[in-house]
Amino acid sequence: MINSTRKRKQHKESTFLLPAAGKRLIETSVSPITEIEELIIREKSWVQGALWGEPRPGHPEGKVIHHIKEVLGNVDLATSDYKYQEQLRQITIIHDTFKYLEEISRPRRDWTKHHAVYARRFAEQFIDDDAVLDVIEWHDEAFYTWRYLQMGLEQKAEKRLAKLYDRIGDNMQLFYLFFKCDTQTGDKYQQPVAWFEENIKGIDIVDF
Numbered sequence: 001m002i003n004s005t006r007k008r009k010q011h012k013e014s015t016f017l018l019p020a021a022g023k024r025l026i027e028t029s030v031s032p033i034t035e036i037e038e039l040i041i042r043e044k045s046w047v048q049g050a051l052w053g054e055p056r057p058g059h060p061e062g063k064v065i066h067h068i069k070e071v072l073g074n075v076d077l078a079t080s081d082y083k084y085q086e087q088l089r090q091i092t093i094i095h096d097t098f099k100y101l102e103e104i105s106r107p108r109r110d111w112t113k114h115h116a117v118y119a120r121r122f123a124e125q126f127i128d129d130d131a132v133l134d135v136i137e138w139h140d141e142a143f144y145t146w147r148y149l150q151m152g153l154e155q156k157a158e159k160r161l162a163k164l165y166d167r168i169g170d171n172m173q174l175f176y177l178f179f180k181c182d183t184q185t186g187d188k189y190q191q192p193v194a195w196f197e198e199n200i201k202g203i204d205i206v207d208f
Helices: 004-013 020-030 035-040 044-050 064-078 082-095 115-123 130-138 141-150 154-183 191-199
Strands: none
Touching (some): 035 082, 064 154, 154 191
């Protein structure tokens, strides 16, 4: 949901000129179906992030908007439940759109500059569904946990997974659905999803 006063304010502040080609690419990739989605894709900071990106490992498609389109296609296949569809679409449209702002040095020194943190802050202007906001902020955590396990860092992996359980709680099915929709794109490794499905209790596994 979104506060109507805030909604009008956002729409007024979001007015800016976008080249026709960029506008068409965004609208055809997202095909917004709710007023909230319409407002989000008009925000200047979101547009900048959606049109950012070059081909890179995991994302041979380049621009974030192409990844969004691919994930949205998976969302259509993953569930027919209206609420899940609405939540997953909101997460998809926002989750990676602020990579252009995040800290690029590795190892990462400041996790408050992670793209998912920026994404949650942006989402809070439009969305008051804590489940959606939490999945946006924590959407990479399952992958990080799996990667720690591959590095032999079991204790770190266990701590990270415990934090994920604590934060996501009863919304683990939503988290899982998005994790799978997000991972089955580009040239990403599929092993993290297989590990998640084998080890996380209480989720209903889907195939698409």
